[in-house]
Amino acid sequence: MVTKIGLDLGYANITVSDTAAGIYREQSVALIDKDSRRIVSVGLDAIEHAEEFSDRALLVRPFKNGLLFDRQITQSIVSKVIGSVPQGERLRCVIGIPSDLVSKQEKDIFNILADSGITECYAVNRAAAALIGAGGNPNQSVISVNVGASATEIAIFHNGEVTYTSREMVGGEDFDKAVKHYIGEQGGVNLSLSVARAIKEQLGSVWHGKEEGSIDIEGTLALTGNSVKMTITSEDIVGVFEKPLYRLLMAVANAIKKIPLDQVESVFANGIVLTGGGSMLHGLDLMMSKILGVSVRQPSDPIDSVAKGLSLINARIPVRGKAVKKNVTNILASYYKE
Ligand SMILES: Nc1ncnc2c1ncn2[C@@H]1O[C@H](COP(=O)(O)OP(=O)(O)OP(=O)(O)O)[C@@H](O)[C@H]1O
Ligand SMILES: [Mg+2]
Incomplete structure (x- = not known):
């Protein structure tokens, strides 16, 4: 029996998704012992115990910028959150990664997962995962925009290929x-x-x-x-969101500008799939659609789209029965061919 999970280590939320057991979301804060650097607790529990341990422990947000994080802290958190998933004999994990992750950082993440007892480790671009979690198909021509707490990830798909990815530090x-x-x-x-x-x-x-x-x-x-x-x-x-809103819309406009002209019609036929907790600001979908002149679709649970997508992708990856460390972003569409 292989338990297949998706793991999204976000700046605001750590979310674990298991297609059978459902979604488990926890605030992305950890209480760290100042001397040993060990985790005292994670999430809401960490916030509630922060005062009690204030003389010897620090409250930290471990996943700033979605990029490299402290190895020991990350490993403790991964072990802790995957402990919340009912496990079979083997655990296979797909993790969401930012678009500008360099290969050294990708390797570090895989090693952290492997050290946490996960033998099959896969990675997928977060915006690509969000598209799947929102019910999209990577063989469509479509724009995926995931607005998190710290960053906005964008991925454009055309003919089963990821033709563009970017990350803007606004969320x-x-x-x-x-x-x-x-x-x-x-x-x-x-x-x-x-x-x-x-x-x-x-x-x-x-x-x-x-x-x-x-x-x-x-x-x-x-x-x-x-x-x-x-x-x-x-x-x-009223009007307080002007500056970050402008930066966010410009990031999406810049992505749209990169679409080759012969692909514009098919990409615009499906438009934008908008996800991420940051996208839940009231009216963001309408503002984006009106300003950019493209349709915007938002699922009912946009905050969980990345994690949900990661576990759905995991369910489609063929079982190899051996240790694997692989980024599957570029072969994602092959899992969704009719
Ligand atoms: N109802 C709401 N209205 C506006 N914003 C909301 C709402 N609910 C949640 N958010 C925002 O969603 C954000 C968290 O979203 P999400 O969990 O997608 O971020 P993350 O994945 O942890 O961050 P990142 O992707 O940047 O690492 C927070 O900024 C939070 O304030
Ligand atoms: Mg996120």
């Missing part, structure tokens, strides 16, 4: 920073990024149609450092 956290900056400038109140994120998730919008609302928050007065409670309304944050 959900840039929207949080825009809220934080705006409230700091306008109201003279410093907010934590997590409070700014809550404001964005509950009230944020880049297109009309979201119900008006308000949220009670706590911050500190910039002038005195004293704690202050305030109510933020939808009205208060």
Whole structure:
């Protein structure tokens, strides 16, 4: 019996997907012992225990920039999260990787997986995986845009080939920073990024149609450092997302510009498949579609598309019965031929 899982080590969320057991998502934070560098706990548990261990442990986000991470920490996290999956005799893993990962970094990831007891390790470009997770087919001509917390990954498919990939360092956290900056400038109140994120998730919008609302928050007065409670309304944050939104749209526009003219018609027939938690900002799909003049489709669970896609891909990879370390991005379409 081989258990086949997908593993997405994101900046905000670590997600494990198993086509049989479902999806397990955990916040991407770890409490690390300062001296031994061992993991005390991961995810929500880490946040809840941070104060208790504050004299000897540090809370870290281990997967900044989606690229290379500390080997020991990554290995502990991988071991911990895959422990949450019911395991058969063997575990086969497909991991999502950023488009600009260099081969040395790819090799390191494979070695980390192998050291965690996974003998068959595969890697797939994250935007490519997201397309599959959103119900797409890599033999279509289509643009996949995955907006994470730290980065936006783009992949374009044509005739079963990945013809373009890119990563732009803009994502959900840039929207949080825009809220934080705006409230700091306008109201003279410093907010934590997590409070700014809550404001964005509950009230944020880049297109009309979201119900008006308000949220009670706590911050500190910039002038005195004293704690202050305030109510933020939808009205208060209209227009705050302008700068990161522009960068995000430009990244997609730049990708579109690279499409050879004879492929434009077929790629535009399917348009953009938009995924990632960062894409859940209200109205982002509509804004993207109107500005870029291309249809945009979003699945109902965009935050889990990468992990879901990774496990679906895993289910299609033929069993080899031996140790394998392989990037399958460029042969993905062959698994989906009729
Ligand atoms: N309802 C919502 N509205 C707006 N943003 C949301 C919503 N729900 C989640 N998000 C955002 O989604 C982001 C997390 O998405 P995701 O899990 O795809 O990121 P990640 O994969 O961990 O990051 P990366 O791909 O950059 O490594 C956070 O910025 C979070 O604020
Ligand atoms: Mg991601």
